Amino acid sequence: MRVAEAWRVALDALRANRMRSLLTMLGVIIGVASVVILVAIGTGTKQQVEQQVEGLGSNLLLVVPGKIEVGTAPVVSPLDLKDVDAVSRVVGDPGRVAVTVASGATARAGNRSDFTTVQGVLETTPSVFTRSLSRGRYLTGADVDTSRRVAVLGASVARTLFPERDPLGQQVTLAGVRFRVIGVFAPLGQSLGVDRDDEVHVPVTAAQRLWGTQRIDGIAVKAPDRERIDQLGERIVAELSRRHPDTEFSAVTQQQILGVLGDILGVLTGVLAAIAGISLLVGGVGVSNIMLVSVRERTREIGLRKAVGARPRDIGVQFLLEAVLLTSIGGLTGMALGVGTALLVDAFSPIPAAITWWSLALAFGVSAAVGIVFGVVPAQRAGRLDPVVALRAE
Amino acid sequence: MTVAAVEAVDVSRTYELDGVSVSALRGVSLTIDQGEYVAVIGPSGSGKSTLMHLLGGLDRPTGGRLVIGGRDVASLTAPELATLRNETIGFVFQAFHLLARTSAVDNVALPLVYRGVGARQRRERAAAMLGRVGLGHRLHHRPNQLSGGEQQRVAIARALVTEPAVLLADEPTGNLDSATGEAVLELLERLNAESGVALVMVTHDQEVAARAHRRIAVRDGLIRSDTRHDRPGSAGSGAPATLDPAPSAEPRSASGSGPGHPPGGSGGAAGATGRLPRTGAGGAG
Ligand SMILES: Nc1ncnc2c1ncn2[C@@H]1O[C@H](COP(=O)(O)OP(=O)(O)O)[C@@H](O)[C@H]1O
Ligand SMILES: [Mg+2]
Numbered sequence: 001m002r003v004a005e006a007w008r009v010a011l012d013a014l015r016a017n018r019m020r021s022l023l024t025m026l027g028v029i030i031g032v033a034s035v036v037i038l039v040a041i042g043t044g045t046k047q048q049v050e051q052q053v054e055g056l057g058s059n060l061l062l063v064v065p066g067k068i069e070v071g072t073a074p075v076v077s078p079l080d081l082k083d084v085d086a087v088s089r090v091v092g093d094p095g096r097v098a099v100t101v102a103s104g105a106t107a108r109a110g111n112r113s114d115f116t117t118v119q120g121v122l123e124t125t126p127s128v129f130t131r132s133l134s135r136g137r138y139l140t141g142a143d144v145d146t147s148r149r150v151a152v153l154g155a156s157v158a159r160t161l162f163p164e165r166d167p168l169g170q171q172v173t174l175a176g177v178r179f180r181v182i183g184v185f186a187p188l189g190q191s192l193g194v195d196r197d198d199e200v201h202v203p204v205t206a207a208q209r210l211w212g213t214q215r216i217d218g219i220a221v222k223a224p225d226r227e228r229i230d231q232l233g234e235r236i237v238a239e240l241s242r243r244h245p246d247t248e249f250s251a252v253t254q255q256q257i258l259g260v261l262g263d264i265l266g267v268l269t270g271v272l273a274a275i276a277g278i279s280l281l282v283g284g285v286g287v288s289n290i291m292l293v294s295v296r297e298r299t300r301e302i303g304l305r306k307a308v309g310a311r312p313r314d315i316g317v318q319f320l321l322e323a324v325l326l327t328s329i330g331g332l333t334g335m336a337l338g339v340g341t342a343l344l345v346d347a348f349s350p351i352p353a354a355i356t357w358w359s360l361a362l363a364f365g366v367s368a369a370v371g372i373v374f375g376v377v378p379a380q381r382a383g384r385l386d387p388v389v390a391l392r393a394e
Numbered sequence: 395m396t397v398a399a400v401e402a403v404d405v406s407r408t409y410e411l412d413g414v415s416v417s418a419l420r421g422v423s424l425t426i427d428q429g430e431y432v433a434v435i436g437p438s439g440s441g442k443s444t445l446m447h448l449l450g451g452l453d454r455p456t457g458g459r460l461v462i463g464g465r466d467v468a469s470l471t472a473p474e475l476a477t478l479r480n481e482t483i484g485f486v487f488q489a490f491h492l493l494a495r496t497s498a499v500d501n502v503a504l505p506l507v508y509r510g511v512g513a514r515q516r517r518e519r520a521a522a523m524l525g526r527v528g529l530g531h532r533l534h535h536r537p538n539q540l541s542g543g544e545q546q547r548v549a550i551a552r553a554l555v556t557e558p559a560v561l562l563a564d565e566p567t568g569n570l571d572s573a574t575g576e577a578v579l580e581l582l583e584r585l586n587a588e589s590g591v592a593l594v595m596v597t598h599d600q601e602v603a604a605r606a607h608r609r610i611a612v613r614d615g616l617i618r619s620d621t622r623h624d625r626p627g628s629a630g631s632g633a634p635a636t637l638d639p640a641p642s643a644e645p646r647s648a649s650g651s652g653p654g655h656p657p658g659g660s661g662g663a664a665g666a667t668g669r670l671p672r673t674g675a676g677g678a679g
Contacts, residue, residue, distance in 0.1 A: 002507060002508065002510065004513070005507045012495065016495060300491060301493060303491075304491040304493070305504070305508075306452075306476060306479075307450070307452055307479065307485050307491075308479070308480060308485070308504055308505035308508060308552065308556075309476050309477060309479050309480020309481075309505055309508035309509065309556075310476060310508050311472070311473035311476040311477070311508070312472050312473060312476070313473065314476075314508060386453075387452050387453075388447050388452055388453045391452075391487065391491065
């Protein structure tokens, strides 16, 4: 009975001061909405990246010079095609070994141009990385062996350079040298804001000639099975270290990449959520403030209630409920706003967003908790008011 | 007359204000018996309200012993005292103190909320009580839709809905014009006579005080006189009292209990000579 009355009174108090309640809630609404949105974006991005890394193909091993760690500077690669042959011998199957030597370059066709990434690769790339074409064919061993100037375009490069025409058989100029288009990749989409269809594949030999280098930036190996993947990595690194004693090499698996990326994105999401959480706290301070005002305004009411038999706890519960209602309603509103915005972002922007139930539960729980934490002091103050003094208040 | 509703023995109340202590009551003894009709008079600032707050358990004495409904206030925790107020006491204030956004019937039902009575029963009892104070047709009006006299009737209904032993009214007609005030007064007297609730009322009006069965004069935090009339306004010791406020009144602690014997006889007589002022002209306030 008493609790029912406390509910009624608390709701009534919020209704009596609609504008003030709304403004007070605003802090909580914004805080909760930003937590939900940012966690959704963080989660969505993480899921997308995981999908993409897994989509690269299974049992993938990436071998690069230097260390794969956050914050280490890239190393100029000492690798060349002879090292690739050596790695192929270690693996025992050249068909499982892919390479890249990449550089930014302007691609031109007619009066159109597009700045893109040109990758020098072997004919093995589609099978190692599970890439598929939408049109034409991929590079062949003969293309690579003879440094043929043929190119496979990424979907967006094809769209930019040949918006109306069929690109197959057309000429593109890469860094001033003409190549013939023999294929177009099926689109991949975006990843962390990067357009993955913005690339052009040419034979590694042609690319090296284009840039006047013997360099290979990195080697990718599709391991025969998952069990021996680490062991294979170690053997490849050992072989490369033997050939280049001054350079350190790293072999990483998809799982390790996923782990590192997951960690980075997790930290990022956490930091964003924490920043959003601060606005929730600020909202809580606002609630505390307005509750103190509410207690002062209703001092005589408190005195009267005590005179007719309300216990300190009855008064305290009433005001605590008011604070919790304030933040909970704010929290629910913020959740709705956050979910709505996240869905819109996911649908109408390149940024992925995924709603997770735990982020909703957390946001709501935190907002209710903020109400309790910031409502306790005003509620206690109300509960302890001396009824005689309270009845005399203005 | 069996068990006293409220008993105060040598009760004092001192306020501390910035290190200065103000003695609002300085040793007061009295007993309120069941069904009594008591008028409390005295100049402004003499301690009447303080006394009412103590008798109603709204405040605690800083000295002496206070027993409400057979329970020593000093032994009660704050929630216990709140429950005791709810069960034993009804308050009527000069300023009505109704909840503004709440209908008459819900205002009256409020004490029942804290007694844990269910919503339906609360409304029924509140409506019935409003009927008894003549406001059966105003159940769903809000305070701002009621006249001052009606508001005070609502407050009286609220005070009585719990069927308390004592009704404490601190200048209940102070905010009302004389005709309305008279009607409210008659209502209080009728309820006192009908239901047997003890009525303790602070008033500035000598004529009103004379209608009570018993008159307590307070001055400077002390009881200067405490006189009973067998019948209000009748002959005997009551008659002179209406003309001259208690010149020869025996100052006594209500039911003659010994210990906290309050003011000396001579002091009481001196303090009470001359007409008691309607307002605080001669008082401390
Ligand atoms: N809360 C308080 N703090 C300090 N002094 C008070 C307080 N309440 C009452 N007093 C003082 O106690 C005395 C008696 O006050 P009160 O009981 O209200 O008198 P009355 O009701 O007879 O006018 C006055 O001097 C008043 O100033
Ligand atoms: Mg007073």
